Amino acid sequence: MIRIDFNRLRFLVIEDNAHMRRILRTLLYGFGSRDVYEAEDGAAGLEAFVHYVPDIVITDWAMPIFDGMELTQMIRQPGSNANPYVPIIMLTGHSEKKRVISARDAGVTEFLAKPISAKSLYQRILNIVINPRPFIKSKGYFGPDRRRNTSVNYTGPERRKTNADVIDQQPLLDKVKA
Amino acid sequence: MPERKREKRPGVTKYADHDVIVVPNRLKKKVMRRAKRNEPDPLAAAERALEELSAQFGSWMDDECRTLEDARQSVHRNGLTIVTRQALFRAAHDIKGHGTTFGYPIAADVAETLCRVIESALDMAQIPLTFIDQCVDSVRAIIREHGQEHAEETALDLARELGTLADELLGIAAKPSDSSDASPPLAPA
Numbered sequence: 001m002i003r004i005d006f007n008r009l010r011f012l013v014i015e016d017n018a019h020m021r022r023i024l025r026t027l028l029y030g031f032g033s034r035d036v037y038e039a040e041d042g043a044a045g046l047e048a049f050v051h052y053v054p055d056i057v058i059t060d061w062a063m064p065i066f067d068g069m070e071l072t073q074m075i076r077q078p079g080s081n082a083n084p085y086v087p088i089i090m091l092t093g094h095s096e097k098k099r100v101i102s103a104r105d106a107g108v109t110e111f112l113a114k115p116i117s118a119k120s121l122y123q124r125i126l127n128i129v130i131n132p133r134p135f136i137k138s139k140g141y142f143g144p145d146r147r148r149n150t151s152v153n154y155t156g157p158e159r160r161k162t163n164a165d166v167i168d169q170q171p172l173l174d175k176v177k178a
Numbered sequence: 179m180p181e182r183k184r185e186k187r188p189g190v191t192k193y194a195d196h197d198v199i200v201v202p203n204r205l206k207k208k209v210m211r212r213a214k215r216n217e218p219d220p221l222a223a224a225e226r227a228l229e230e231l232s233a234q235f236g237s238w239m240d241d242e243c244r245t246l247e248d249a250r251q252s253v254h255r256n257g258l259t260i261v262t263r264q265a266l267f268r269a270a271h272d273i274k275g276h277g278t279t280f281g282y283p284i285a286a287d288v289a290e291t292l293c294r295v296i297e298s299a300l301d302m303a304q305i306p307l308t309f310i311d312q313c314v315d316s317v318r319a320i321i322r323e324h325g326q327e328h329a330e331e332t333a334l335d336l337a338r339e340l341g342t343l344a345d346e347l348l349g350i351a352a353k354p355s356d357s358s359d360a361s362p363p364l365a366p367a
Contacts, residue, residue: 001213006220008209017272019238023279026231030224055205062271085188085201093275093293115278115286118224129205135188138196145198 004129006032012054013038014045014071015091016063024058024091027118031125042066046074053082056128058112061092061103068092069106076107076142084142085135087128091116107143109133235280239321242276245269246289250314258302266310267296273317284333285320288313291337291344298348309347313340 011028013036015021021038028036037052039045043065049057057075059068066074068090078084087109092099095113103111110124133144188201246269253262270292277286292313299305316336323329 003211003213003217003220005209005211009205017276019241019280020276023228023231023276026227027224030227031220032223055208062268085199087205093271114275115283117279118221118228122221122224129209132201132203132205135199135201136196137199 002130004031004126007034009033009056009125010035010052010054011037012045012048012052012057014040014042014048014057014059014063014068016040016060020060020091023116024121027116027121030118031122042068042071045071049075049086050082054086056087056089056125058089058091061090061094061099069102072103072106072108078137078142087132089121089124089128104146105141105143107141109144232281235282236324239273239277239280239282239285242269242273243318243321246273246314246317250310253307253310258305263296263302267293270296270313270317282321282324284330284337285317287337288316288320288340291340292317295344295347305347309343312343316340 006028011033013021013024013028015024015038018040021040025036025038037048037054039048041064042059045057045059045063048054059071061068063071072088072090075086075088076084088107089110089112090103090108091112091114092103093114100111109128112120112124133148135143136145188199191198191200246266249262249266249269253266256262270289273282273289274286274293277283277289292310295305295309296302316333320329320333320336323333
């Protein structure tokens with residue numbers, strides 16, 4: 001059986017409700033994590049993100065100052081911070097389809113509707129670790145590939161242009177090493 | 179500030195209108211491993227920890243209830259302004275989100291009804307204060323009587339009636355249907 005060493009993961013929890021922060025901390029500690037930082041609004045969350053460089057961010061949607069969506073948009077700025085690729089789990093009481101789509105389009109990695117359970121949080125984290133998606137950078141979007149699956153029944157037009165030059169860029173560091 | 183090792187840079191494949199960036203899977207390498215023999219299940223451990231914490235959920239719901247009551251009082255004093263509406267919505271939304279986790283799913287349902295009306299009504303003036311009072315009083319009563327004989331049946335009746343009342347109110351004052359509610363495209367750009 002596969003296990004995750006939670007004690008090697010650093011989490012940042014951004015949630016304005018102290019009770020929910022306590023629940024999340026209890027669950028993460030229960031999983032085995034010991035490196036859990038907390039912030040109670042979007043602004044403090046962004047500061048903590050830059051300072052602590054977490055492996056995974058868990059953020060509430062509705063928060064004072066700026067909310068979880070705005071925070072996600074600020075993190076998903078290629079080149080502007082330490083890790084624009086950081087996995088973000090959006091935690092929210094809003095589970096309507098349009099909300100889920102908005103979160104996806106802002107660059108959220110996983111969506112977790114309240115009420116949360118140990119199992120639902122564990123599964124999101126497991127998915128982030130085992131099945132990371134590539135990132136897409138286009139004119140209007142930067143974030144995890146929103147196409148989780150390829151639908152064989154899809155008959156609409158292909159909206160991504162694939163007929164242009166394909167340049168496979170080697171990571172610069174590898175080039176230097178070679 | 180914690181130090182991090184310098185890491186491999188992401189591989190980028192460029193297309194005409196987008197880049198595909200494959201970020202090195204640092205997490206998998208760092209934290210995935212085979213379970214040891216007789217190793218405790220982390221999920222069960224977390225569930226146990228939550229169970230231990232649950233002794234405090236009753237007093238937490240009382241806190242949430244007080245916040246909701248304060249928001250209601252503010253609405254009575256100042257009317258439904260942007261500020262009081264937001265505070266009321268936030269308090270109800272917290273109960274909607276946390277109620278079930280804390281063991282009060284019917285209180286969460288009533289709070290959800292109040293959220294739905296606050297969020298969907300075109301004009302807040304059309305939302306009677308009596309409806310807000312009914313929702314807030316119901317949430318408080320459900321939490322107060324939690325665990326008492328027949329309390330659940332009464333709570334379910336209350337939640338149903340308030341849900342029906344909310345539908346009637348929104349039938350008069352509902353926003354036009356939001357086209358963004360439509361199904362997402364199968365293949366986003």
